[in-house]
Amino acid sequence: MSEAASASAAQTESQPPIVPIDQIARWEGKPVTIRGWLYNLRASGKILFPIFRDGTGLLQGVIVQKAVSPEVFARAKELTQESSLIVRGTVRADTRAHGGYELDVSDLQVLQLVPVTDPFPITPKEHGVEFLMDRRHLWLRSQRQNAILRIRHEISKACRDFLDQEGYLLVDAPILTPAACEGTTTLFETDYFEEKAYLTQSGQLYSEATCAAFGKVYCFGPTFRAEKSKTRRHLTEFWMVEPEAAFATLDDMMDLAERMVTYIVKQVLANRRRELATLERDVSKLEGIEPPFPRITYDEAVEILKRKGSAYEWGGDFGGTDETLLGEEFTKPVLVHRFPAAIKAFYMEPDPERPELALGVDMLAPEGYGEIIGGGQRAADLNLLLRRIEEQKLPKEAFDWYLDLRKYGAVPHAGFGMGIERVVAWICKLEHVRETIPFPRMLYRLRP
Numbered sequence: 180m181s182e183a184a185s186a187s188a189a190q191t192e193s194q195p196p197i198v199p200i201d202q203i204a205r206w207e208g209k210p211v212t213i214r215g216w217l218y219n220l221r222a223s224g225k226i227l228f229p230i231f232r233d234g235t236g237l238l239q240g241v242i243v244q245k246a247v248s249p250e251v252f253a254r255a256k257e258l259t260q261e262s263s264l265i266v267r268g269t270v271r272a273d274t275r276a277h278g279g280y281e282l283d284v285s286d287l288q289v290l291q292l293v294p295v296t297d298p299f300p301i302t303p304k305e306h307g308v309e310f311l312m313d314r315r316h317l318w319l320r321s322q323r324q325n326a327i328l329r330i331r332h333e334i335s336k337a338c339r340d341f342l343d344q345e346g347y348l349l350v351d352a353p354i355l356t357p358a359a360c361e362g363t364t365t366l367f368e369t370d371y372f373e374e375k376a377y378l379t380q381s382g383q384l385y386s387e388a389t390c391a392a393f394g395k396v397y398c399f400g401p402t403f404r405a406e407k408s409k410t411r412r413h414l415t416e417f418w419m420v421e422p423e424a425a426f427a428t429l430d431d432m433m434d435l436a437e438r439m440v441t442y443i444v445k446q447v448l449a450n451r452r453r454e455l456a457t458l459e460r461d462v463s464k465l466e467g468i469e470p471p472f473p474r475i476t477y478d479e480a481v482e483i484l485k486r487k488g489s490a491y492e493w494g495g496d497f498g499g500t501d502e503t504l505l506g507e508e509f510t511k512p513v514l515v516h517r518f519p520a521a522i523k524a525f526y527m528e529p530d531p532e533r534p535e536l537a538l539g540v541d542m543l544a545p546e547g548y549g550e551i552i553g554g555g556q557r558a559a560d561l562n563l564l565l566r567r568i569e570e571q572k573l574p575k576e577a578f579d580w581y582l583d584l585r586k587y588g589a590v591p592h593a594g595f596g597m598g599i600e601r602v603v604a605w606i607c608k609l610e611h612v613r614e615t616i617p618f619p620r621m622l623y624r625l626r627p
C-alpha cells in the first residue's frame with residue numbers, strides 16, 4: 180500500500196519525466212521514469228538485467244549492486260514476471276541492446292509483486308492455443324500480440340483516413356436491427372422489450388439511406404454473424420468498414436476498394452515496420468501491392484478453379500478452399516465480379532447484359548487469405564426488390580423504410596464492406612483470425 184501510494188506521487192517536480200519506452204531515444208544521457216511491468220529478469224552476480232515492458236516497447240535495465248541502495252537491489256532481485264513497477268534511471272545508448280538503448284537504474288518501486296506461489300501463467304515457453312485463448316486477457320501482454328494489435332490500429336486508422344480524404348462522411352449504423360441484411364441463417368436474435376431484435380450483420384442498408392442524405396458515407400463498427408463455421412476466417416463478432424456512395428457503380432467500387440487496400444498496405448509498411456519485423460512478416464510480398472489489381476469475372480474464376488483440378492461447378496458460392504486456390508493464382512488481391520444472382524443477397528443489382536448475374540464483387544487476398552471485401556451495385560428498382568424480399572421470405576414490414584429509398588429519389592448507388600480481421604490476418608500473415616481482435620468471439624468462445 181505504501182509503495183502504491185508513493186507511486187501515485189511519482190511525477191513530482193523533482194522526479195525525472197515519465198517517458199514511454201518507444202520514445203527513449205530522445206532521452207539519451209538523461210534521467211527518466213519508466214512505468215510498466217517486469218518482462219524478464221536475468222542475474223549475473225552483482226549485476227541484474229531486468230527487461231521492462233510498458234506497452235510501447237521493451238527496455239533492458241542494468242542494476243549494479245554498488246550503484247543502488249541495498250533495498251533497491253534486494254527488491255529488484257525478488258522481482259517476478261509481470262510485477263508492476265516504477266523505475267528511474269539514465270538512458271544509455273548501447274548498440275547491443277534491444278532497441279539500441281539501456282537504462283542504468285537508480286531507483287525502483289514495486290507497485291504489486293506477482294507472488295512466486297502464483298506466477299504469471301504465460302511464460303516464454305510454448306503454450307497450446309486453447310491455454311492462451313483462455314488467458315487472452317493476459318496473453319495480450321506478449322510482444323507478438325502487441326505487434327498484431329498495433330497493426331490492427333494502423334489498418335483501422337488507414338481506413339478512416341483514406342475514406343475521409345476521399346470525401347466520405349462517417350455515419351454510424353445501428354447494432355440492434357429489426358431484420359436481416361445478409362440472409363436469415365446467421366442472425367443473432369435478442370429480446371427487445373415486446374419484440375425481437377437482431378444484432379446487425381452489416382450496416383449496409385442504413386448506409387444506403389445515409390448516402391442518399393450525404394452523398395458519400397461509411398460506417399465502421401462491429402457486425403455479427405451466428406456462423407456455425409469453425410474456420411480460420413470466421414468470427415461471430417467482427418469489425419467492418421463499409422463505404423457507400425450515391426451515383427456510384429460496380430466499377431467505381433472496384434476502383435475505390437483497390438485504392439483503399441493499397442493505401443492500407445502502404446500505411447502499415449510506412450508506420451509499422453518494427454511490428455512486421457516482430458511477426459517475421461516477409462514484407463516483399465506487401466511491397467508489391469499496387470494498382471491495378473487483377474479483375475476477373477465469376478465465369479473466369481470458375482475456369483481457373485477447374486484448371487486447378489477443383490470439382491467446382493458454375494452456380495455455387497466459393498468455399499474457403501476455392502478462395503484460397505483463386506487467391507494463390509495472383510500476387511496481388513484479385514477482384515472477382517458478376518456472380519450468379521441466386522447465390523448473392525437480395526439487394527444486388529442485376530447485370531443488364533445478363534440478368535442472371537449480379538453486379539457484385541469480392542476481393543480475395545493473396546497468400547491464401549480468401550475474401551476480404553464483398554460489395555457491389557445495389558438494386559435500384561422497387562418492384563425487383565419487392566419480388567426478391569418475397570422470394571427470400573424476408574419480413575416485408577421490416578424493410579418498408581428501406582423500400583422508401585427506391586420511392587423517393589432512387590439513384591444508382593454502390594458500396595462494399597471490408598472485414599478488418601481478415602485484412603489484419605493477411606497483412607500480419609497469421610494462421611487464424613482469432614489473434615486479430617483483442618477478445619475474439621467464435622463458435623465455441625465467448626470468454627474471456
Ligand code: 4AD
Pocket residue numbers: 360361380381382383404406412413414415417419421422550551552553554555594595596597598599600601
Ligand atoms: O461479404 P459480406 O457478407 O458483405 C456484406 O455484409 C455487405 N453487406 C457489405 C457491404 O456491401 N456494405 O461481408 C463483407 C466482409 C467479408 O468480405 C469479410 O471480409 C468480412 O466482411 N466477413 C467476416 N469476417 C470475419 N468473420 C466472419 N464471419 C465474416 N463474414 C464476413
Ligand code: MG
Pocket residue numbers: 541550552553
Ligand atoms: Mg461475402
